[in-house]
Amino acid sequence: MAEVTVTLPAPLASALGVSRELKIQAQNLRELIKALGERCGTALTQKLLDHEGKLNPIVNIYINGRNVRFTGGLETPLKEGDKISILPAVAGG
Amino acid sequence: MGKILHLECRECHAHYPAERLYFCPACFGPLDVKYRYDGVKWSRSFFQNASKNLWRYFDLLPIEDKSKIVDIGAGFTPLIKATRLGKSLGLRNLYIKNDTVNPTFSFKDRPAGVGVSKALEFGLKAVGCASTGNLAAATAAYAAKAGLRCYIFVPRGVEREKIAHALIYSPTVIEVNGSYDTANRVAAQAAEVYDIGVVNINLRTYYVEGSKTLGFEIVEQLGWQPPDHIITPVGSGAMLLAISKGLDEFEQLGLINSSKVKFTAAQPSGCAPIVEAFHRGSDIIEPVEQPQTLAKSLAIGEPGDGVYVLRKLRECRGYAEAVSDLEIVEGIKLLAETEGIFSEPAGGVVVGALKRLVEDGRVDPDETIVCLITGSGLKAADSLTPYLPEPLTTEPELEQVARLIAGW
Numbered sequence: 001m002a003e004v005t006v007t008l009p010a011p012l013a014s015a016l017g018v019s020r021e022l023k024i025q026a027q028n029l030r031e032l033i034k035a036l037g038e039r040c041g042t043a044l045t046q047k048l049l050d051h052e053g054k055l056n057p058i059v060n061i062y063i064n065g066r067n068v069r070f071t072g073g074l075e076t077p078l079k080e081g082d083k084i085s086i087l088p089a090v091a092g093g
Numbered sequence: 094m095g096k097i098l099h100l101e102c103r104e105c106h107a108h109y110p111a112e113r114l115y116f117c118p119a120c121f122g123p124l125d126v127k128y129r130y131d132g133v134k135w136s137r138s139f140f141q142n143a144s145k146n147l148w149r150y151f152d153l154l155p156i157e158d159k160s161k162i163v164d165i166g167a168g169f170t171p172l173i174k175a176t177r178l179g180k181s182l183g184l185r186n187l188y189i190k191n192d193t194v195n196p197t198f199s200f201k202d203r204p205a206g207v208g209v210s211k212a213l214e215f216g217l218k219a220v221g222c223a224s225t226g227n228l229a230a231a232t233a234a235y236a237a238k239a240g241l242r243c244y245i246f247v248p249r250g251v252e253r254e255k256i257a258h259a260l261i262y263s264p265t266v267i268e269v270n271g272s273y274d275t276a277n278r279v280a281a282q283a284a285e286v287y288d289i290g291v292v293n294i295n296l297r298t299y300y301v302e303g304s305k306t307l308g309f310e311i312v313e314q315l316g317w318q319p320p321d322h323i324i325t326p327v328g329s330g331a332m333l334l335a336i337s338k339g340l341d342e343f344e345q346l347g348l349i350n351s352s353k354v355k356f357t358a359a360q361p362s363g364c365a366p367i368v369e370a371f372h373r374g375s376d377i378i379e380p381v382e383q384p385q386t387l388a389k390s391l392a393i394g395e396p397g398d399g400v401y402v403l404r405k406l407r408e409c410r411g412y413a414e415a416v417s418d419l420e421i422v423e424g425i426k427l428l429a430e431t432e433g434i435f436s437e438p439a440g441g442v443v444v445g446a447l448k449r450l451v452e453d454g455r456v457d458p459d460e461t462i463v464c465l466i467t468g469s470g471l472k473a474a475d476s477l478t479p480y481l482p483e484p485l486t487t488e489p490e491l492e493q494v495a496r497l498i499a500g501w
Contacts, residue, residue, distance in 0.1 A: 010285055015118035020285075047121050057378065057400055058104070059121045062278060067395065070382045088116035090123070091277045091397040092329020093204055093228060093293035093300065 001025045004082040006036065012047075012086075016040045024084075029061065030074040032084065048086070058089045095157045096132060100124040100298055103401065111155070113215055115295045123398070124298045125338070126155045135346050137317055145169045147203055147306040153342055154207055154306075155299045161214040163239045167195045167202035168306055172314035172463070177431035178444075182451050186461040188320070190311055191434055192468070197230040197258070199390075199437075199468035200307065200332065205231035207303035208292030213239055217290040221245060221264075223280035224293075225273050225328070225390045226255030227437075227468050232292055233262035244289055246280040248273045252389055252473050272383060274395045297331075304332045305339030311463055312343055319343075319354050320461040324447050326439040327358040327367055328391040330398035332467075337405055356411040358402055359446035361386035361438070365415035367399045371406055372413065378403075387418040387476055388438035390468060412455060416445030422480045424448065425470060435470035438477075 006022045013020040018040050026032035037045030050056050054074075061068045062085040068076050078084075097111040104122030117124060133152045143149035147168025156162060171191045179187035192200040205228060212220045221244035222232040229245045236243035243264035247256065248271060259266055269276035277294070284291040292300045312319050319340055325333045333356055340352035360368045363386030366378045381394035396402070406413055416424070424444030429435050436444075443464045450456045470477065487493045 007282075007285075009116070011114055011116065011118045012121075043119075047119075056121060057376075058123070060278070060395065065275065065278065067274070067278075067380065067382075069380050069395075085278070085282060087278065087281050088121050088123070089395065089397050090115065090281065090294055090297055091223070091274060091395050092225075092393040093201075093222075093297065093304075093331045 001027060002078045002080045002082065004032065004078050004080075004084055006032070006084040006086065008086055009088065016044060026078055028074070028078055029063070029068055029076045032078060033074070060087050060089045061085070062087070094129070096128055096152065097155055097157070098127045098129050101127050113295065115297050123401075126298060126302055128153055130342070130345055133346060135348060137348065140313060147206060147303065150306050150309050155302050156207065156210045156214055158214055161210050163206060163210045163213060163235050165196045165202065165206070165234055165238050167206050169310055170194050172311060173432065173434075175432050175464070178428060181427065181431055182448065183458055184451065184456065184462060185459055188315070188461070188463045189428075189432060189434060190307065190463055190465050192307070193434065193436060193466055193470070197227075197234045198472060199227035199231065200304065200465070201228040201231035202234075203306050204228075204300045204303035204335075205235050205292055208232070208290070208296045208300035209235035209239055209241065211296055211299040212241065212290035212292070215290065217288065218242060219244065219288065220290045220292060221280065221283075222292050222294075223247075223273070223277040224259075225392060226251045226259075226472065227390050228293060229255060229259035229264075229266065230262070233259045233264040236264060237262040244283070246276045246283070248276040250389070252476055254472050254475060258472065273393055274380070301331045301335045304335035305342070307332070307465065308336035308339030309343065312340065312349060315461065317349060318461075319349055319352060320463045322355045322357065322456065322460050322462045323465065324357040324359060324443050324462065325465045326388075326391055326442050326467055327360050327396070327402060328393040329396045330358070330367060330402035333358060334398055334401055334405060353409065355409050356406060357446055357450065358406060358411070358413045359442045360413070360415050361388040361391050361421060361442050362415040362417050364388075364392045364394055366394065367396055367402050368413040368415040370399065370403055376400060376403060386438075387421050388442050389473070389476075390437060390439045391442060412450060414446035414449050416442055416449065420445035420448070422477065425477065428466070429470070434466060436466045437468035437470050437473045439468055440464075440466040440470075
């Protein structure tokens with residue numbers, strides 16, 4: 001079980017009433033999202049996953065700066081000290 | 094009571110006050126500005142004496158205080174009947190919306206002008222952007238005009254002309270070792286920590302409103318008629334959606350009978366996640382980690398508005414086309430040779446896509462078609478040089494010159 005640091009976007013952390021930076025223990029991204037739900041409320045899980053349990057296309061999750069869509073998605077393994085960043089999918093213009 | 098009714102989530106339709114919010118905390122959805130439309134007293138005659146720039150549409154731009162407008166003269170660019178280009182393609186009603194003539198030579202002057210004005214209205218002291226180059230210069234120019242600090246995040250490999258253009262306004266330019274999407278992610282993280290109005294990230298809700306003025310202008314310039322078909326370059330997809338929103342607003346205000354316009358989304362084949370999803374019949378955008386294309390301004394591998402562009406294209410029975418680097422260069426040259434307009438590669442993508450539609454018989458020769466040419470070729474001249482012939486050289490003797498112009 002790896003301990004990782006998760007950073008949430010400020011408006012989301014504020015809406016959930018939690019700190020922007022959270023320490024979470026998980027072996028892979030799927031477990032991490034489950035653990036985040038247990039810590040912050042299932043509403044967060046519902047934001048991160050769509051109704052089929054896949055990653056929500058309007059959310060980007062990065063592990064050490066790399067989008068998890070390029071690393072194996074929900075099955076991406078985590079290691080001790082990983083930095084996870086969750087951001088709305090906002091790019092270009 | 095301000096002109097903005099609320100911000101509305103595109104996904105769950107939750108409403109929020111017009112504050113510094115750029116996504117829906119309830120579901121991560123993007124937010125759209127909704128106005129008090131019944132307070133807008135526009136008529137066609139209202140615009141006869143309006144300013145010849147994008148601020149002629151102030152009533153439906155998200156700035157409440159006119160004194161906060163930062164204006165460098167962007168907008169109301171020419172809509173040109175492209176007679177020669179049309180003839181070469183067999184089209185009788187082809188138009189070019191020439192946004193290369195904006196103050197920083199791209200359409201980005203429109204959203205950047207609105208974004209920086211909104212930053213001023215929010216009382217921010219610094220602005221910024223993540224950019225493939227065009228937005229960098231636009232944001233830096235507006236920041237200079239407003240007297241705000243400016244932080245620009247660009248990916249490695251952006252055309253040097255674009256970097257030089259941005260640097261002349263003296264912002265802080267940060268070249269991130271990675272793709273545009275990496276630079277964008279870093280800018281988003283910085284926007285979370287520092288009090289910077291990153292126009293296309295944490296001011297995005299307001300910023301994109303500037304791009305809808307393209308749609309307003311096209312309708313006005315066509316004599317208050319929407320075109321049948323708009324062909325637009327697509328990176329994130331925000332511009333296409335903004336134009337569509339503008340047309341809907343004109344319809345809502347009774348200025349046009351119908352906002353139904355067919356859109357074609359044109360992407361370079363080296364970075365075409367939206368086109369590929371469209372042709373797969375999928376609603377899932379498969380991101381491109383390392384775009385490889387001459388059209389750097391469209392090299393956005395994780396298009397933020399991709400899913401919404403797909404919906405729009407299907408709703409309007411539009412098309413999506415991806416063109417190769419060679420087709421891009423041919424498109425740039427064809428536009429230059431027939432209409433005298435020098436476009437950056439994004440315009441070559443548009444012309445290349447139009448050619449494809451013509452060859453496949455998907456456009457009617459009498460359709461009113463508008464091609465959006467959104468950035469000047471001077472911004473990418475170096476990258477086009479390998480595709481151009483060397484100039485002829487001669488000693489300064491008329492006899493030698495005569496040989497070069499043989500056949501006159």
